[in-house]
Amino acid sequence: MGKFLNSFSTRHLLVTSLALNVSLLLMVFFKTGADGLDGVSLLKQVVTLAAIGGLLSELHAFHRTQKTTTSASSSTVTIANLGKDRVIDLDHGDPTMYERYWQQVGDKSSILIPGWRSVSYLSDPGNVCWFLEPEFAKQVTRLHKIVRNAETEGRHIVVGTGSTQLVQALLYALSPQDAKEPINVVSAAPYYSCYPDITDCLKSGLYKWAGDARSFNKDGPYIEIVNTPNNPDGTSGQAVVNRSRGTLIYDLAYYWPQYTPIASPADHDIMLFTVSKCTGHAGMRIGWALVKDLEIAKKMIKYIEITTIGVSKDSQLRAAKVLTVVSDSVEHPKKKEESFFDFGYSKMSERWKLLKAAVEQSGLFTLPELSPEFCKFSGKLFGTQPAFAWLKCNGPVEDCEALLRENKILARSGKHFGASRQFVRISMLDREENIGLFIERLSKIRIEKPM
Numbered sequence: 001m002g003k004f005l006n007s008f009s010t011r012h013l014l015v016t017s018l019a020l021n022v023s024l025l026l027m028v029f030f031k032t033g034a035d036g037l038d039g040v041s042l043l044k045q046v047v048t049l050a051a052i053g054g055l056l057s058e059l060h061a062f063h064r065t066q067k068t069t070t071s072a073s074s075s076t077v078t079i080a081n082l083g084k085d086r087v088i089d090l091d092h093g094d095p096t097m098y099e100r101y102w103q104q105v106g107d108k109s110s111i112l113i114p115g116w117r118s119v120s121y122l123s124d125p126g127n128v129c130w131f132l133e134p135e136f137a138k139q140v141t142r143l144h145k146i147v148r149n150a151e152t153e154g155r156h157i158v159v160g161t162g163s164t165q166l167v168q169a170l171l172y173a174l175s176p177q178d179a180k181e182p183i184n185v186v187s188a189a190p191y192y193s194c195y196p197d198i199t200d201c202l203k204s205g206l207y208k209w210a211g212d213a214r215s216f217n218k219d220g221p222y223i224e225i226v227n228t229p230n231n232p233d234g235t236s237g238q239a240v241v242n243r244s245r246g247t248l249i250y251d252l253a254y255y256w257p258q259y260t261p262i263a264s265p266a267d268h269d270i271m272l273f274t275v276s277k278c279t280g281h282a283g284m285r286i287g288w289a290l291v292k293d294l295e296i297a298k299k300m301i302k303y304i305e306i307t308t309i310g311v312s313k314d315s316q317l318r319a320a321k322v323l324t325v326v327s328d329s330v331e332h333p334k335k336k337e338e339s340f341f342d343f344g345y346s347k348m349s350e351r352w353k354l355l356k357a358a359v360e361q362s363g364l365f366t367l368p369e370l371s372p373e374f375c376k377f378s379g380k381l382f383g384t385q386p387a388f389a390w391l392k393c394n395g396p397v398e399d400c401e402a403l404l405r406e407n408k409i410l411a412r413s414g415k416h417f418g419a420s421r422q423f424v425r426i427s428m429l430d431r432e433e434n435i436g437l438f439i440e441r442l443s444k445i446r447i448e449k450p451m
């Protein structure tokens with residue numbers, strides 16, 4: 001009993017001390033605010049954020065240890081090691097940064113789906129997109145009208161299992177069915193690394209990946225995917241091929257005001273969006289296309305019928321709910337609650353300020369320069385703060401991904417994006433503790449010998 005009490009109080013003292021440190025540091029950090037950062041305090045805050053990250057991960061590690069062992073001998077050594085030396089995986093754009101917001105929102109974003117719901121395949125038999133939930137369609141239109149980031153008038157909404165399925169549906173819909181050769185699909189490098197994979201995975205007879213749009217010089221019809229702001233480098237883009245027989249797909253996954261200034265509503269014939277990057281609900285697997293041409297929309301719907309007989313109604317209902325909460329947070333702000341886009345904007349802004357300071361301090365890396373523009377949604381002047389850092393290793397480093405891996409940071413090499421190995425893409429949407437630790441590690445990287 002005495003032994004138990006001893007180990008009980010030691011553990012609890014440790015947790016209490018860590019928790020106190022965390023709350024003190026959080027107070028210091030958040031009191032400063034996103035706009036209150038200056039050159040001197042920035043570097044201090046790199047350390048502070050890293051310290052917060054370290055402490056939080058130590059707490060997590062402690063909880064993990066508690067769950068997995070009943071022995072009173074689990075020591076502080078385990079805690080320190082798990083916190084400091086762990087590998088940070090920022091290869092995928094997993095948007096876990098948003099968990100915090102949705103935890104704060106609580107039950108307001110929950111829904112209860114009774115057992116009798118979603119029995120039928122059909123959602124809206126009168127609609128050309130018969131598997132589109134009307135409430136989801138309503139909330140998509142409402143949010144675009146509030147943010148003014150895309151025209152919805154005169155467009156058909158096609159819902160997909162993520163915008164990944166919609167890219168496939170579009171390739172199917174835009175390819176001539178009776179052509180002798182597959183149609184060429186291009187995008188300007190550095191392009192989103194999944195475009196080539198999506199295009200070529202089935203070695204389709206209808207379409208094929210033809211690489212960087214900038215070097216595309218073939219005659220005939222083609223499909224160009226324009227991703228703006230662009231994953232991986234955050235630049236704003238236009239079509240680059242500009243020939244008469246091309247069809248453009250605008251992938252606007254990141255055209256939201258937490259990432260980039262909203263200058264005017266996008267007004268293209270084919271536009272793609274996803275909740276994955278808008279609200280952070282990547283696991284819901286819901287995306288939507290705004291399509292002007294009815295025949296194209298019908299072919300996309302046909303593709304989704306053939307491949308998955310529609311799109312999860314349960315997910316659409318959840319997506320409708322979270323979009324409602326986002327729109328309400330803008331239209332009916334509550335005193336104590338932060339609007340969704342304010343939360344996202346401040347998080348991205350804090351992270352980018354810290355990363356830029358760390359990069360400047362190291363002298364080993366560079367980041368793209370993204371010039372400020374006026375955002376009509378927020379009234380702020382700012383440069384795109386992308387969901388990914390497109391980091392270039394300078395000087396003698398030829399393989400940036402390998403250098404980061406040596407420092408226990410996993411990132412995606414530039415080679416997957418049609419660029420050189422001197423670049424890496426790093427997710428900026430991860431949890432606070434991982435981003436803190438990543439920035440701290442990056443600021444400390446030194447090269448001893450040429451690589």
Ligand SMILES: Cc1ncc(COP(=O)(O)O)c(C=O)c1O
Nearest residue numbers: 093162163164231253274276287
């Ligand atoms: C540019 C771009 N388009 C599409 C997607 C896929 O989104 P979803 O999760 O909706 O399939 C991503 C995900 O990272 C992306 O970065």
